[in-house]
Structure formats: structure tokens, C-alpha cells
Amino acid sequence: MNMLEICHISKRFGDKQVLRDVDFTVPEHAVYGFVGQNGAGKTTTMKLVLGLLAADSGEILVNGEKVSFGENPVNRYIGYLPDVPEFYPYMTAAEYLNFCGAITGMDLQECKKRTEEMLALVGLAGEKHRIRGFSRGMKQRLGIAQALLNRPKLLICDEPTSALDPVGRKEILDILVSAKEQTTVLFSTHILSDVEKICEQFAFLHEGKILRQGSMEEMRKSCGQAGFEIELEREQDAAKLLRQFPEGIQRGGAYVYYEPGKGQQMEAVLAWILGEGMRIRKAEKCGLTLEALFMEVVGK
Amino acid sequence: MKTGIAFWKKEWMDLVRSGKAFLLLLISAVFGVMNPAIAKLTPWLMEIMSESLQETGLRVTEVEVDALTSWAQFYKNMPMELLVVVLLLCGIFVQEYQRGTLVLALTKGLSRRSVYLAKTLMCVLTWSMCFWMSFFITWMYNSYYWDDGIISNLWTAAVLFWLFGIWIFLAMVFFSAVAKEIFGVLAGTGMVLLISYVAGMFPKIQNYLPTKLLEAQTLLTESAVPEDFYPAVITAVLLAAAAGLTGMIVFERKRI
Numbered sequence A: 001m002n003m004l005e006i007c008h009i010s011k012r013f014g015d016k017q018v019l020r021d022v023d024f025t026v027p028e029h030a031v032y033g034f035v036g037q038n039g040a041g042k043t044t045t046m047k048l049v050l051g052l053l054a055a056d057s058g059e060i061l062v063n064g065e066k067v068s069f070g071e072n073p074v075n076r077y078i079g080y081l082p083d084v085p086e087f088y089p090y091m092t093a094a095e096y097l098n099f100c101g102a103i104t105g106m107d108l109q110e111c112k113k114r115t116e117e118m119l120a121l122v123g124l125a126g127e128k129h130r131i132r133g134f135s136r137g138m139k140q141r142l143g144i145a146q147a148l149l150n151r152p153k154l155l156i157c158d159e160p161t162s163a164l165d166p167v168g169r170k171e172i173l174d175i176l177v178s179a180k181e182q183t184t185v186l187f188s189t190h191i192l193s194d195v196e197k198i199c200e201q202f203a204f205l206h207e208g209k210i211l212r213q214g215s216m217e218e219m220r221k222s223c224g225q226a227g228f229e230i231e232l233e234r235e236q237d238a239a240k241l242l243r244q245f246p247e248g249i250q251r252g253g254a255y256v257y258y259e260p261g262k263g264q265q266m267e268a269v270l271a272w273i274l275g276e277g278m279r280i281r282k283a284e285k286c287g288l289t290l291e292a293l294f295m296e297v298v299g300k
Numbered sequence B: 001m002k003t004g005i006a007f008w009k010k011e012w013m014d015l016v017r018s019g020k021a022f023l024l025l026l027i028s029a030v031f032g033v034m035n036p037a038i039a040k041l042t043p044w045l046m047e048i049m050s051e052s053l054q055e056t057g058l059r060v061t062e063v064e065v066d067a068l069t070s071w072a073q074f075y076k077n078m079p080m081e082l083l084v085v086v087l088l089l090c091g092i093f094v095q096e097y098q099r100g101t102l103v104l105a106l107t108k109g110l111s112r113r114s115v116y117l118a119k120t121l122m123c124v125l126t127w128s129m130c131f132w133m134s135f136f137i138t139w140m141y142n143s144y145y146w147d148d149g150i151i152s153n154l155w156t157a158a159v160l161f162w163l164f165g166i167w168i169f170l171a172m173v174f175f176s177a178v179a180k181e182i183f184g185v186l187a188g189t190g191m192v193l194l195i196s197y198v199a200g201m202f203p204k205i206q207n208y209l210p211t212k213l214l215e216a217q218t219l220l221t222e223s224a225v226p227e228d229f230y231p232a233v234i235t236a237v238l239l240a241a242a243a244g245l246t247g248m249i250v251f252e253r254k255r256i
């Protein structure tokens, strides 16, 4: 079953066409990566799903129900983390989560229990201060806690990791992955490695159009064999290597790149290098990454 | 309903923790005490003044103060209190639009109607509490110091002025649903007040305008009878209800 269906959505602001015929579906229990550059229209798409903006054409279904602009009852299925979440500054984190529980009709006992669970999950358990004094990262964590609080069927996160340090980023990605048991996750980002790490499916949005979408597996398969690159310590060694395996391309100094599909196996080349007693600085398999694909699709 | 009450509790927390609740209580108390105090001090002030006036040759006759002097002060000061309460509450919607705090509540499925009603109720209650607190304080002092028996229609006059405040607040709520900034809210509310005021210059419709309610104090001395105010009461109630309802419709389709 599809948790979210976006059918041929278009949206313009004034004379600016922001979304053109955007069309994709997110199946239940998926972690779906929504990738695009700044200004591609990711946030706009999400706001359309939440009924915060009105689409010019097309329709959106969440859990099989149609989204309407303004008063949007479908929102009860959704947990949303905006790109810059804003809270009431005079509350503490726990008070805010209790408030969120109460306005979604949770009973008091359940609300208290969930609040504690969520605060522990995002690492804000001991935080007694008011939100007024929170850092951006702390707000982002609280944002995730409030989005997950009432066990939404669809979790929409707008760049959930953008304000976080590397450790925090990993924590949040882990939370998103573990959330997938109970919910469906749609998250936007421009950090492609995050998508590679946790998403089964993705869509590329570029200038308001979906340029590519599909599962990560298909993407990896379609990209075929990987090339590799080797960086040696000394330049003369690189020259020797190229004499032995002339398919390589020298890219400045002791840096040699072998394109995929030219018949050279990385293992064979490395074995020869070790046999010669050369020193290696770096050896890396360059799978066709999402980044490379993105660059190709975007045409840069 | 339950979820609406939860949101309404948040409004209280906002009022208390922002310090506005304290300020409102203080102001209402001051406005309540001020009226009898001014009345009480008038003779004394006159005496001091008369000494200096005598030198210029003017004679000041003894001034008589009674409950009426104090109530006259009350009706003179209440528009000021109304203005202060409006200024303290005019951001109740707009501030949330600008901060973006409503987004999270609404995207959880809290109905917009609940939000709107909670905030409207908040305005109505706050105004009522402030007004009646000032009223009771003035009333207590007045009946302690003077004979309240000379006052006619004491309660009717108070209810009329209170109703005027309700009308203003519903206009404010309506413009809060329409506008995006504080300026829009204040300009809209001010404009409505101005229109009613200017229209009052035409004697034919004068009695039908909500601003007529500002003359409630004429009831105290029986220079007017309650019946004179009935048309104005009806328009004020109808306009307030219409503002409240259309505001709700606008709010349900507002881009937040």
C-alpha cells in the first residue's frame, strides 16, 4: 500500500513556476529520500502535503485520503519536522511534548510516558531549561521528538540533519531508520551520503521537476561496474604503474584513475604494486555514487 | 473539544509566563483604584489650587464630590484600559504566524477551528476579567465612601461598556484572521472604530452604532434610559457575531 501519493502537482508563486508536474509515491514502511539543490522545491512539496499551501493542479493522497488546503484532517496521520522548527519559547521540552500530546487527544498517562521515551530517544532527557535557550541542534532534536510523539503513519522531515554535528547526525539517521518499523519516512536533504546510508528509495528534484526516481538497489545495479583510483607516495612509482597497466589515467602527481569496464581488476593492480614494494597513500573504489548520478542528472 | 481546551491552556501559559497576566492584573487594579482616589482627592486639590487662584482674584466655590464623581471618572478611564488590553493582546494570532509556532500544532491535526475559538475565548475572557475587576474595585470604594443610592442603572451601564469592549475584541480577532502583521490588526480595528465614530455624526443613525455604547454613563444620572441603547446593543452583538464567524471562515483557509 502507498502511504503517500503525489499526483501531477504543479505550483507557482506569482510568475515563478516552482513545481512542474511532480509525481511520485512513497510505499508504506519505506525510508524515502527526497533530494534536490537549494530552491529545488522540496520544502514547497512538503508544505503542499501538509495542506499549508494550495496546489495549482494535481492531488495528494495520504494513507488513501485526499489532502485539502487549510483545514486538513489528513494531518492527523502525519508527523512533521519543518526545516526550522519553531516552539513556544516559554515552555520546557517536556512541557512542549505534553502540549503536543494533549492537542492530538492523547490521554494524560500515555502522554507522560511517550514524552519521557521521546526525550530519551533524542537525548534531551535531562534538559530542564526553557526552549528559549536551546541551540539550533537541540531544537532540531526536539523537533524530531514532537514529530514522532503521537506515532504518525507518515513522518515528514525537512532536512532533519542540517543543524547537527556529525555525531548528532548519525544519531538522528539511526532514529529515522528505527522509526521505519512503525512509520513511513519521507525526508529531504542535500546530503547525498545520508540518502545512500538509510534510504531504499529516492527521488531527485531539480528546478521543480522530478528528474530521476527509483530504488537505491536499481540505481546501484544500473550503474554497473565501478572504477577505482590509487594514490602512490612517489611520482616515479606512478609512472611505473602506468607502464605496467597503461589503461590508467594519471591525474596529476602520483594519482592514477582506472575507468570502469576497461578490464583491470583493482585486486590485480594492488597485488602488483605490493609485489614491487611501492608505498600506497590511498586506494579507493569509486562506485557510481548518488553524487555522481546527481551531477550527471543535473547536467553539471 | 478536548484538544481545543488543551490549546486554550497553552494560551493561559503564554499570558502568565510572558508576564502579560501580571501586567493586566496590575493595570486593572490601578484603573479600579484610580477613580475613587481621584474623586476623593479633588476637594483637596481644589483647595490647594484655590489658594493660588485667590491671589489672581478668582473665587473657587466648595466642590461637592459623591459616588457620581467617581463613576464619571470610571467611564472616562475605561476606554484607556480597553486600549491597553487591546495593545497587550493584539499579537495573539499574528505573533504565532510570524514565529511559525502554529505550524507544528496544525500539522498534527489540531483543527483550525479549535485554535480560533481558543484564542477568541481568550480575548473575551481577558477583557471581561480586566473590566469587571476594575468595576468591582471602583464599586467597593464608592459604596464605602459615598452613597451609591444616587446612581441609577449602575449595572446596565457597566454591561453596555463591557459589550462595547467585546465588539472591539471581535473586530480585533477578525482582523487577526485576515492580516499577517500587528499593523494590519491595529489598523483594521482602528478603522472600524473610526467608521462607527464618524457615522455617529449623522443623527439619524447615531443610535444604531456600537460607539453609542460609549455614552453608557448618561444612564447613571437618568439623562438617558436603557431603551435608548437597545438598537446599539443589537448592532454591536450582530456585528461581533458576524466578525467572529467570518473570521473563522477566513482562518480555516488561511496560508500559515
Ligand SMILES: Nc1ncnc2c1ncn2[C@@H]1O[C@H](COP(=O)(O)OP(=O)(O)OP(=O)(O)O)[C@@H](O)[C@H]1O
Residues within 6 Å of the ligand: A013, A016, A018, A036, A037, A038, A039, A040, A041, A042, A043, A044, A045, A083, A190
Ligand atoms: N512563499 C513563497 N513565495 C514566493 N516564492 C517562494 C515561496 N516559498 C518558496 N518560494 C520559492 O520557491 C522555490 C522553492 O523553494 P523551496 O523552499 O521549496 O526550496 P527547497 O528545495 O526547500 O530549498 P532548500 O534546500 O534551500 O531548503 C524557491 O525558488 C523559492 O524562492
Ligand SMILES: [Mg+2]
Residues within 6 Å of the ligand: A042, A043, A044, A083, A158
Ligand atoms: Mg527547504
